Amino acid sequence: MWHRHAVRISQEKKHGLLDSGAARPDIQSMSLPPGFLDELRSRTSLTQVVGRKVLWDNRKSNQAKGDMWAPCPFHQEKSASFHVDDRKGFYYCFGCQAKGDAISFVKETENVDFMEAVEILAREAGMTMPARDPQAAKKADRREQLAAVMEQATRWFRMQLRSGAASEARAYLERRGLTGPVQDRFELGFAPEGWQNLWDHLRGQGVAEDLILGAGLAKPSDRGKAPYDVFRNRIMFPIRDARGRAIAFGGRAMDPRDNAKYLNSPETELFDKGRNLYNHAPAREAAGKGAPLIVAEGYMDVIALSEAGFGASVAPLGTAVTETQLQLLWRISDEPIVALDGDKAGLRAAYRVVDLALPLLQAGKSLRFALMPEGKDPDDLLRAEGAGAVKTVLDAALPMVQLLWRRETEGKVFDSPERKAALDAQLREALRRIQDPGLRRHYGDEIKELRWQLFRPQRPARGKGFGKRAWNAPPPPTSSAKSSLLVAAGEAAELELREAVILAVLLCTPELIPEFEHQLDALRCADPQRAALRDVLLGHSGGTPEALRATAEERIGAEALESLLSARHVAIVPCLRQPGDTTLARLTVAEELAKIAAQTGLDAEIAEAEEDLADLADEALTWRLAQAAQARNQAVLRKDEDEMDYDFAPNGARIDKDERSAFEALMQQIRFSKHGN
Numbered sequence: 001m002w003h004r005h006a007v008r009i010s011q012e013k014k015h016g017l018l019d020s021g022a023a024r025p026d027i028q029s030m031s032l033p034p035g036f037l038d039e040l041r042s043r044t045s046l047t048q049v050v051g052r053k054v055l056w057d058n059r060k061s062n063q064a065k066g067d068m069w070a071p072c073p074f075h076q077e078k079s080a081s082f083h084v085d086d087r088k089g090f091y092y093c094f095g096c097q098a099k100g101d102a103i104s105f106v107k108e109t110e111n112v113d114f115m116e117a118v119e120i121l122a123r124e125a126g127m128t129m130p131a132r133d134p135q136a137a138k139k140a141d142r143r144e145q146l147a148a149v150m151e152q153a154t155r156w157f158r159m160q161l162r163s164g165a166a167s168e169a170r171a172y173l174e175r176r177g178l179t180g181p182v183q184d185r186f187e188l189g190f191a192p193e194g195w196q197n198l199w200d201h202l203r204g205q206g207v208a209e210d211l212i213l214g215a216g217l218a219k220p221s222d223r224g225k226a227p228y229d230v231f232r233n234r235i236m237f238p239i240r241d242a243r244g245r246a247i248a249f250g251g252r253a254m255d256p257r258d259n260a261k262y263l264n265s266p267e268t269e270l271f272d273k274g275r276n277l278y279n280h281a282p283a284r285e286a287a288g289k290g291a292p293l294i295v296a297e298g299y300m301d302v303i304a305l306s307e308a309g310f311g312a313s314v315a316p317l318g319t320a321v322t323e324t325q326l327q328l329l330w331r332i333s334d335e336p337i338v339a340l341d342g343d344k345a346g347l348r349a350a351y352r353v354v355d356l357a358l359p360l361l362q363a364g365k366s367l368r369f370a371l372m373p374e375g376k377d378p379d380d381l382l383r384a385e386g387a388g389a390v391k392t393v394l395d396a397a398l399p400m401v402q403l404l405w406r407r408e409t410e411g412k413v414f415d416s417p418e419r420k421a422a423l424d425a426q427l428r429e430a431l432r433r434i435q436d437p438g439l440r441r442h443y444g445d446e447i448k449e450l451r452w453q454l455f456r457p458q459r460p461a462r463g464k465g466f467g468k469r470a471w472n473a474p475p476p477p478t479s480s481a482k483s484s485l486l487v488a489a490g491e492a493a494e495l496e497l498r499e500a501v502i503l504a505v506l507l508c509t510p511e512l513i514p515e516f517e518h519q520l521d522a523l524r525c526a527d528p529q530r531a532a533l534r535d536v537l538l539g540h541s542g543g544t545p546e547a548l549r550a551t552a553e554e555r556i557g558a559e560a561l562e563s564l565l566s567a568r569h570v571a572i573v574p575c576l577r578q579p580g581d582t583t584l585a586r587l588t589v590a591e592e593l594a595k596i597a598a599q600t601g602l603d604a605e606i607a608e609a610e611e612d613l614a615d616l617a618d619e620a621l622t623w624r625l626a627q628a629a630q631a632r633n634q635a636v637l638r639k640d641e642d643e644m645d646y647d648f649a650p651n652g653a654r655i656d657k658d659e660r661s662a663f664e665a666l667m668q669q670i671r672f673s674k675h676g677n
Contacts (some may be wrong), residue, residue, distance in 0.1 A: 032118070033130050035143075037103075039275065040118065042242060042328055043125040044102045047086040053109050054082065065288045073109060074098045087288050087332065142214070146270050149207055149215045150238075150246040156201050157189025157236040157249075166190040169235050169254055177383060178303065186303055187238045191231035191251060198229045216248065216265040234263065237299045239271070239317060242280045242328075247271045250278070250299055250318070262298065264318040274322035277314040277329075278302055284332050286311030292394065293333035294370075295321070296378050297341060297349070304379040305339075308387040310394075321353050323360065330365050337397045342372035351407050354400060358433040361400075368397035401446045404430060409454065420455065427451075495599065496530075498592045499523055503533050504570045509585040510540055510548045519593045532556045533564070 047068050054070035057080035061068045066086030071077050072093040081095040092099045100108075106117035122129050160166055161183065169190045173183060191198065199218050203209070209227070212218050218227040234251030241247050248265035265271055277283070279302050287293045291312035296302050298315055305313040312333070316325055321338075329336045338353055340346035350369050357367055370393050372381055381389050398406075408427060414420050427447055434440040506513055506520065513520065521538060525531035536552045553561050564570065571577075575584040 035269075035272070035275075036127075036130060037118070038241070038243070039324075040121055040125060040127060041089050041101060041103075042275075042324075042331065043127065044089075044121050045086060045331065046084055046089050046091065046102045046105070049102045049105055049121070050084050050091060053105075065290070067288070072096060072098065087284050143269055145211055146215045146268065147245045147247070149202065149211050149217070150248075150270065152202060152205060152207065153198060153215070153217055153249070154187060154189065154238045154246050156198060157191060157238075158187060159189075160192055160197075161188060161190040161235075163190075163192070165192045172254070173235065176300065176304075176379070177307075182303065182307055189236035189238070191229065191234045191236055193233040195228040195232070196226060198231070199227060214268060216268045216271065230265070231263065233258075237278070239265070239276065239278055240281060241276055242284070244281050245270075247276065248273075248317070252299075262318065273317040273319055275324045275328075276317060277325060278317060279306065279314050280328070282306070283312045283314045287332045293329065293336040294378075294394070295329065295336050295338045297346075298377075301339075301378045304382050305390070308382050308390065310387075310390070320349065321356060323356060326357060326360060334364050335366050335368055337368045337370050337394055339370045339372065339378050339394065341377045342374045346371065346377075350403060354404055354407065357400065358404075358430060359435055361434055361439055362436055363439055367400050369400065369403050370394045370397040401443050402450075405447065405450045414454070424451075495524070495596060496527065498596050499525055499530055500564055500567065500570055501573055502589055502592050503530060503537065504565055505573065505575055505585050505589050506537050507533070507548060507552060507565075508545055508576060508579060509582055510537070510543070510545055511582065512586055512589060513537055513540055515586070516589055516593065523596075529556045529560050529564070533561070 047063075047066060050068070050070070050073075053073045056063075057069045057071075060080050061070075066084075068084040068086065069080040070082050070084075071080055072082035072095055074082075074093060075096040075098075077095055079095075082091065082093045082098075084091045089101050090099070091101070091105060098108075102121055103114065103117045106112065106120055107114060110117065110120065112120070119129055161169060173188065178188070199212060202212050202217070213220065213227060216230060218229055220227045231249060231251040233254050235254065237250040237252070238246050239248040239250060248268070248271035250265075251263045253261055253263070264273060267273060278299060283293065286306075291310065294305055294310055294313045296305060296313055296315050302313045302315045314329070316322070338350060340350050350371070353367065353369075372378060372393060376384070378390060381393070404427075408423060408430075412419070412423075414423060431440055431443055431447065434443060502516075502520070502523070506516065517538065520534060523534055525534050532555050533552055536548070536555050540548055540551075549561070565576075573588060575581055575588045
């Protein structure tokens with residue numbers, strides 16, 4: 001891992017990315033607290049910052065990998081020689097050699113000084129500018145000294161792993177499949193037994209006592225003796241930050257009686273466990289090459305996954321995932337996969353991540369959850385069944401909305417209105433935490449579908465005592481009614497019927513497709529066959545109805561197409577019974593689309609009203625629902641009904657004038673007949 005870091009540093013030096021323009025901050029930055037600029041850079045997307053000033057070359061750029069190209073904003077050119085590496089946070093122009101990071105870009109393009117650029121970026125990242133610290137320069141220098149001490153400790157631990165005292169540790173690593181080359185790649189080491197082994201080594205190298213203590217490698221004795229080593233008789237895992245600096249260690253106890261199986265470095269000026277990830281830099285590099293970003297629980301899982309081909313694997317550092325770590329993950333990948341142990345503890349950890357992520361979700365930024373088989377972690381599954389089994393689990397990772405639903409429903413019974421209402425309240429409360437309105441609505445739609453599936457089971461058969469039909473009960477449904485689309489599709493039947501009519505009419509009159517292309521593309525078409533037929537219509541580029549029908553038969557099958565066209569609700573459509581009447585076909589399609597739009601609008605208003613009712617119901621809400629219902633009712637009237645003339649009865653009801661005239665004529669005949677007799 002250190003070798004890969006050194007290679008990256010050398011490549012950046014090759015293009016001058018680590019000289020005065022990128023790595024050495026302005027002297028004013030010395031007044032900022034240590035770590036502030038690192039966090040600012042981790043929260044800032046260079047692509048977004050630069051994107052305000054350039055027009056990306058979409059043919060050359062790869063947005064998914066953060067690899068963007070554009071004409072340089074610093075000199076006149078037509079070709080795209082300005083390169084932005086969003087994952088590393090650097091830009092470089094191969095024409096004029098301009099280089100730097102987000103801060104230097106804002107400095108140059110906005111004509112501001114260093115601190116003003118920092119303030120601009122901090123404001124956009126939602127970070128509060130700290131008070132100026134006159135001692136910050138000394139603190140920055142001390143951080144560099146602490147990082148150097150951590151590198152010395154890393155080398156010493158690695159040497160100890162090759163010593164005779166580490167034979168048991170080496171055997172353990174071999175049993176876990178971590179061969180010598182793997183140990184070298186991840187810089188594994190060993191802290192031997194004894195209270196002052198590392199302390200004595202570092203002091204012998206001239207390292208000051210306060211630096212050893214400040215790096216979290218030793219603790220002062222409360223018995224008046226010399227400080228003692230934090231890590232003893234443990235396999236050591238170096239923890240590096242996003243820049244590749246050693247900032248902490250994780251230690252795995254060799255003694256099974258040890259109270260702490262895994263022990264991390266204490267928090268120091270270098271190390272904040274909630275703001276870093278294990279294997280951050282290598283995972284970022286692998287994700288940039290297309291590997292899925294996987295979040296595992298521990299060091300061994302990360303190493304095992306990386307060696308099995310899942311190089312973009314990271315782990316939180318001995319704590320639950322934090323908000324800052326989530327932001328780091330989303331900087332690497334839009335949809336990280338959280339891979340957790342297949343036990344109750346793993347599921348509880350997943351639920352905590354859901355609660356943390358809900359307020360932070362944005363369009364295109366989410367999580368998926370891969371739950372390992374019961375009692376296994378990723379390392380166990382790899383050793384038992386291989387990389388293929390892990391890939392299967394990762395491919396089946398659940399979207400976050402499904403895990404949220406699982407948490408609220410698994411193991412619960414909803415056999416009363418009160419329990420159902422409690423579920424609704426819990427789900428509404430969870431969805432309110434999503435800040436993005438559009439995303440919140442999509443979550444609501446998904447929850448609504450899951451709720452419908454849960455609360456619409458098949459009705460149980462009647463028990464004894466109810467075998468006879470009640471006097472006023474309706475007759476049992478016929479077999480044809482049971483098989484009808486209205487019964488099969490439930491509440492979605494009306495939409496499906498109208499979609500089928502639209503598709504059938506356009507199939508028979510393809511010259512109308514361009515006229516309705518936009519509305520056709522917006523049809524939901526939940527049924528795969530209808531969706532496939534819609535795509536065939538959208539892809540039609542001219543030709544006869546016969547040619548289009550042949551294409552449709554090839555795509556969805558002749559039997560499926562015939563089934564759609566011969567369905568009762570399609571066969572009775574007038575324009576299909578009178579082929580060639582383009583005007584009637586156009587009116588039919590327009591009318592069905594209008595009815596779908598009206599129903600969709602009503603559904604949307606009802607969904608919003610359900611949320612609003614939990615807070616405040618007023619006359620405006622009632623008026624909105626009434627207007628939406630009226631629009632829907634008006635839309636579903638038959639066209640000939642829309643063209644009728646009406647009178648109004650004393651009670652306000654509408655009466656067809658023609659029917660009223662016929663009724664009055666009938667009454668006249670009755671009166672005449674009566675008087676005539």
